[in-house]
Amino acid sequence: MPRPILATIHSQALRQNLARARAAAPDARVWAIVKANAYGHGIERVFEGLRGADGFALLDLEEAQRVRRLGWRGPILLLEGVFELRDLELCSRLDLWHTVHCDEQIDMLATHKTNVPHRVFLKMNSGMNRLGFTPQRYRAAWTRLNALPQVDEISLMTHFSDADGQRGIAAQMAVFAAVTRDLPGERSLSNSAATLRYPPGARDASADPAGYVASDWIRPGIAIYGSAPDFPEHTAADWGLAPGMTLASKIIATQNLLPGDSVGYSSTFIAEQPMRIGVVACGYADGYPRICPSGTPVLVNGVRTRTVGRVSMDMLSVDLTPLADAGFGSEVTLWGRAANGVVLGIDEVAQCAGTVGYELMCALAPRVPVSVADAD
Numbered sequence: 560m561p562r563p564i565l566a567t568i569h570s571q572a573l574r575q576n577l578a579r580a581r582a583a584a585p586d587a588r589v590w591a592i593v594k595a596n597a598y599g600h601g602i603e604r605v606f607e608g609l610r611g612a613d614g615f616a617l618l619d620l621e622e623a624q625r626v627r628r629l630g631w632r633g634p635i636l637l638l639e640g641v642f643e644l645r646d647l648e649l650c651s652r653l654d655l656w657h658t659v660h661c662d663e664q665i666d667m668l669a670t671h672k673t674n675v676p677h678r679v680f681l682k683m684n685s686g687m688n689r690l691g692f693t694p695q696r697y698r699a700a701w702t703r704l705n706a707l708p709q710v711d712e713i714s715l716m717t718h719f720s721d722a723d724g725q726r727g728i729a730a731q732m733a734v735f736a737a738v739t740r741d742l743p744g745e746r747s748l749s750n751s752a753a754t755l756r757y758p759p760g761a762r763d764a765s766a767d768p769a770g771y772v773a774s775d776w777i778r779p780g781i782a783i784y785g786s787a788p789d790f791p792e793h794t795a796a797d798w799g800l801a802p803g804m805t806l807a808s809k810i811i812a813t814q815n816l817l818p819g820d821s822v823g824y825s826s827t828f829i830a831e832q833p834m835r836i837g838v839v840a841c842g843y844a845d846g847y848p849r850i851c852p853s854g855t856p857v858l859v860n861g862v863r864t865r866t867v868g869r870v871s872m873d874m875l876s877v878d879l880t881p882l883a884d885a886g887f888g889s890e891v892t893l894w895g896r897a898a899n900g901v902v903l904g905i906d907e908v909a910q911c912a913g914t915v916g917y918e919l920m921c922a923l924a925p926r927v928p929v930s931v932a933d934a935d
């Protein structure tokens with residue numbers, strides 16, 4: 560028998576989360592962001608749950624090919640555009656839409672030989688200072704692109720740095736609105752945080768309502784996988800999002816401790832009273848963060864308890880004191896939904912690790928078997 564660890568992808572939850580994002584921006588079309596192998600879930604595994612999206616956005620040409628191989632004929636957007644000239648041949652062949660964020664990409668397009676002009680998303684650096692043309696140079700880039708026979712429609716795009724936090728989106732949106740005011744083309748601005756926190760109906764109080772730019776295409780990623788973009792201000796449940804992934808295992812041993820007994824490497828946990836612990840077949844080699852301290856929440860038989868001691872490569876330990884009936888073979892939910900329906904949000908575990916749900920999803924280890932559940 561294989562180790563009892565298993566990740567489950569919940570197609571129905573992905574569908575629900577996609578619908579939740581759509582409801583926040585009912586007039587917009589939705590890019591389901593599936594970069595990084597669908598945030599660690601697996602492109603092939605999320606496809607069924609996300610096929611109701613209007614398009615798939617990602618970074619990697621190999622991932623774009625995988626989406627086409629699944630039979631998807633609708634839009635695919637390369638969020639970082641092309642990296643070298645020959646990537647454009649694949650864009651022509653597979654009908655991939657691509658971001659244009661720098662002069663070098665316009666140079667490549669200008670020398671590209673194609674019968675079919677490309678749909679491009681021209682990216683503005685409105686303050687994030689990662690990819691895109693500065694507001695001062697944006698219109699010149701648009702004019703240059705617009706003159707190329709290789710280019711069909713130009714859409715306008717930017718990305719927010721602080722949609723999940725204090726600063727909000729008002730300043731970047733104002734810059735984008737001012738520079739693009741009279742340019743034709745569809746707009747794409749909002750990631751998950753901006754989609755949920757700043758829907759068109761509930762404008763950012765600090766923004767000039769006249770300067771609000773609604774996305775024609777929203778770009779939710781983390782929300783469709785069921786994690787809150789702004790945890791702990793909001794939880795996934797607050798936003799009506801359900802976990803897209805459950806990581807579960809079982810108890811493979813129990814130990815009875817006396818006061819003074821320690822647990823695991825470096826004896827970081829010492830029992831203060833008699834207690835019973837369970838040893839779980841899940842460790843950092845499965846993608847569970849080693850940095851999670853004693854006290855990180857975990858579900859055993861769908862009941863909340865805590866980890867004790869260091870996470871090791873293949874195992875971690877949990878406190879069974881509140882769970883008289885639990886023992887060898889009991890279900891352990893590291894994050895996601897237990898069999899009894901109780902949910903442990905990935906964001907809570909991520910917070911204990913000093914990181915975000917994104918990183919835990921993406922770090923699910925290749926050795927963990929994954930199944931797809933349709934209805935639950």
Ligand SMILES: *Cc1c(COP(=O)(O)O)cnc(C)c1O
Pocket residue numbers: 592594638718749750751752778779780781782788
């Ligand atoms: C990853 C990404 C998104 C999705 O962000 P989330 O925070 O996961 O919603 C949207 N737009 C761009 C350009 C991205 O790179």
